[in-house]
Structure formats: C-alpha cells, structure tokens
Amino acid sequence: MTALPSHDDRPVADRDWRARVAHAFSRAAPHYPERARAQQAMGQRLLDRLPTQASAVLDLGCGPGEMTAELARRFGPGGRVHGLDLAPGMLEEARRRHGHGIRWLCADAAELPLAEGELDLVVSNLALQWCPDLEAVLAEIHRVLRPGGRALINTLGPGTLAEVGRAWERPGRPAALLAFRDAACHRLAAHRAGFREVSVASRTERFHYPDLAAVMASIKGVGAQVARPGARLSRADLARATRRYEALRTEAGLPVSYRLLTLTLEH
Numbered sequence: 001m002t003a004l005p006s007h008d009d010r011p012v013a014d015r016d017w018r019a020r021v022a023h024a025f026s027r028a029a030p031h032y033p034e035r036a037r038a039q040q041a042m043g044q045r046l047l048d049r050l051p052t053q054a055s056a057v058l059d060l061g062c063g064p065g066e067m068t069a070e071l072a073r074r075f076g077p078g079g080r081v082h083g084l085d086l087a088p089g090m091l092e093e094a095r096r097r098h099g100h101g102i103r104w105l106c107a108d109a110a111e112l113p114l115a116e117g118e119l120d121l122v123v124s125n126l127a128l129q130w131c132p133d134l135e136a137v138l139a140e141i142h143r144v145l146r147p148g149g150r151a152l153i154n155t156l157g158p159g160t161l162a163e164v165g166r167a168w169e170r171p172g173r174p175a176a177l178l179a180f181r182d183a184a185c186h187r188l189a190a191h192r193a194g195f196r197e198v199s200v201a202s203r204t205e206r207f208h209y210p211d212l213a214a215v216m217a218s219i220k221g222v223g224a225q226v227a228r229p230g231a232r233l234s235r236a237d238l239a240r241a242t243r244r245y246e247a248l249r250t251e252a253g254l255p256v257s258y259r260l261l262t263l264t265l266e267h
Contacts, residue, residue: 045260046153057082058114072098117143121149122141194267200261207255208254
C-alpha cells in the first residue's frame with residue numbers, strides 16, 4: 001500500500017516506477033487475500049455504495065480479484081465485468097481464483113485499453129495512490145465512462161500510516177512513505193477531468209495488530225516496504241522501531257491508521 005519512494009521524490013523514471021510497483025505487487029499476490037484485512041474492510045464501503053444495476057463495469061486496480069468477483073456476482077451474467085491491474089502476478093492469481101465470466105486486463109490506469117463511453121461504472125479500491133499522474137488517470141476514467149456513468153473510488157490521504165512512519169523514521173531520514181495527496185487535490189483533478197459532480201468524503205480507518213511483525217506483514221504482504229531500495233535495516237533500527245511502536249499500544253493492540261478518501265464522481 002505504501003512505502004516505496006514518494007511521487008515527488010522518486011529517483012527513477014515513471015516507466016521504472018511502474019515496473020517496480022508491478023513487480024512488488026506481483027510478488028505479494030499469492031498472500032494478498034490473507035494479509036489484506038484492512039484493504040478488504042475499506043473495500044466493503046465501496047460495495048455498500050454500488051448502484052442496483054450496471055451493464056459494463058471496471059474494477060480498476062483489481063489485485064487478486066476479490067472485489068471483481070463480487071461485482072460479477074452483484075451484476076450477474078448481464079453485466080460485462082472487467083478486472084484491470086498493472087501487476088501480472090496479481091492477474092494470474094485473479095484468473096486462478098475467479099477466472100470465469102470476467103475479462104482480465106493487464107494495463108496502466110493512465111492508459112485504459114477500453115473504448116470511449118464503454119462503461120457505466122468504475123470501481124477502484126486503494127489503487128489511485130500508486131498512480132503518479134492523478135489527472136491522467138481520472139481523465140481516462142472519465143473517457144471510458146458513458147454520460148451519466150459513475151466512478152466510486154477509495155484512495156488514501158495524508159496521515160495514512162502515521163504510526164508506521166513515526167516508528168521507522170531516523171534523525172534526518174523520515175520513513176519512505178508515499179506522498180499521499182489530499183482531498184482538495186483529488187477534487188481539483190476530478191473537475192479538470194470533466195466530471196460534472198464530484199464528492200470526496202474523508203474518514204480515518206484504524207486497525208490493530210498484536211505486534212510489530214504483524215503490522216509489517218500487513219503492509220509488506222500487500223506489496224509494500226519500509227526501507228528505500230538498497231537500504232538495509234539493522235537490529236538497532238528494528239529495536240528502535242519496536243520501542244516507538246510499543247509506546248502507541250492500546251488495549252486492542254498496535255494501531256495502523258489509514259486516512260481514507262472516498263470519491264464519488266458523476267460523468
């Protein structure tokens with residue numbers, strides 16, 4: 001979900017960035033469904049907002065296809081459902097788990113392999129924060145939606161994984177978290193993309209884990225990392241992070257916070 005170099009300070013070209021993200025998520029694919037408890041819980045909020053009917057649907061950033069399969073169940077054989085992801089490994093897992101009746105696409109969110117006005121619903125759960133060019137992605141979503149179509153999108157804003165960042169930062173070296181974009185940035189990009197109605201709701205979702213190892217498994221298990229590429233974490237780094245995180249412990253366990261932004265966009 002996070003912790004590769006920021007959008008504003010990544011030391012590689014966009015193509016290399018996309019390749020690294022695809023590789024990280026492909027590696028995580030076999031264990032993603034078991035470790036993505038937080039992602040699944042936040043995704044349920046999108047499923048609760050679905051329209052009653054849709055004839056052509058895209059799950060953008062579908063991962064191993066859990067939500068895509070639910071969309072196919074909701075809209076039945078009459079609905080054409082597409083699952084799209086940048087990571088080939090995720091799509092291999094999706095085909096293995098949910099192959100029947102769904103069209104799986106390996107592509108960049110900023111270059112959707114779909115015709116103009118082909119869809120009436122786009123759903124995306126926690127993928128947009130990985131896209132360097134927000135305006136390009138929203139413009140593509142607008143292009144493939146028919147007039148009157150809708151996009152329901154979960155993404156993440158500033159404050160996400162604050163506890164993780166606090167635990168792993170070192171003097172003069174903050175933890176390598178993504179530079180999450182705020183609600184105002186998403187509203188502006190959506191209006192520029194051409195959406196006639198734009199709503200962005202914000203809330204904090206907090207999950208708890210028994211120890212630091214479980215916290216890090218929940219992040220690494222969905223394709224993320226804490227250290228910058230090439231950096232090695234010493235035992236002292238681990239001990240420091242453990243002490244800092246333990247200071248945040250509650251009765252429920254060690255907290256991990258996500259600042260969830262839910263976008264409702266009307267074409």
